[in-house]
Amino acid sequence: xxxxxxxxxxxxxxxGDIPVEDSPYSGLAQAINTRESCIVKEIALLKKHGYIRRxxxxxxxxxxxxxxxxxxxxxxxxxxxxxxxxISVRQKEISHCYLRKTAKNWPYNFYIMIxxxxxxxxxxxxxxxxxxxxxxxxxxxxxxxxFKKISPKYKF
Numbered sequence: 270x271x272x273x274x275x276x277x278x279x280x281x282x283x284x285g286d287i288p289v290e291d292s293p294y295s296g297l298a299q300a301i302n303t304r305e306s307c308i309v310k311e312i313a314l315l316k317k318h319g320y321i322r323r324x325x326x327x328x329x330x331x332x333x334x335x336x337x338x339x340x341x342x343x344x345x346x347x348x349x350x351x352x353x354x355x356i357s358v359r360q361k362e363i364s365h366c367y368l369r370k371t372a373k374n375w376p377y378n379f380y381i382m383i384x385x386x387x388x389x390x391x392x393x394x395x396x397x398x399x400x401x402x403x404x405x406x407x408x409x410x411x412x413x414x415x416f417k418k419i420s421p422k423y424k425f
Contacts, residue, residue, distance in 0.1 A: 270318040275301055277425045279311050280320065284422050327420065328364075335384040338412035339391040342377035345404050350379065353402040357381050362394045377408060 272280075282297045294308040315321045330338075345353050350368065357366050365382040381398075385391040388411065399405055 270314060270320075272320070272425065275303065276311060276315060276320075279308060280315065280423070280425065283312070283321070283324065284420050330364075330384045331415070334386055337385045337388055337391055338415070339383045339385070339388070339395075340410040340412075341381050341383060341391075341395050342375075342408045342410065343379040343381070343404055344371075344376045344406035345379040345402075349402060349404055353379060353398065353404050356398050356401045360394055360398070362390065376406075 278301050279297070282294075287293050288296070292305060294305045298305045298308055312321065312324070316323075343353065354366055354368070357363055360381075360383075362383050362385055363381050364384060365380070367380040369378055369380060371378050383391045383394050385394070391411070392409070395407065395409065399407070
C-alpha cells in the first residue's frame, strides 16, 4: 500500500492530540474533503499494512493524583512467564508489561510499569503479584523525574 496525500494527512493528524468528542475525525474529514467513515477505513488499512501499530490515549497520570511511578523488573523463569503476565495485566495500576532479553549483569526479563498515589501503593501491587505468581526475584525502580510524555512526530 502506498502513502498518498490523504494517508499522509491522516498520519499527521493522528500524531497530535485527537479531539475528545463524539466525532473526533470530523475536522480532518472537512479539511481533506472526505467523510469520517473514509478516514476510519483508511486508519484500518494503515494499521493492517504496518504504518500504525496502535492508537491509544496518553494519560497524564500525575494530573489525576497518581504521583508515584515504579518500574518493576522481574527475573522470571520461562515456565512462569504466562502466569505472571496474566496476573499483571489484570492489575488496574499497571499500564505496561514487557518481556525483554536479559543482559550480562542484569538478569531481569519481565517489566511492569506501576502507577500509584504512594510508594506503598506500588509496593502493594508488587507484593500481590509476588504472592500469586511465586516469583520473588525483582527490583523496584521508582521514577525520580518525568522528562517526556508526548507522541513522536514523523516527517513524510
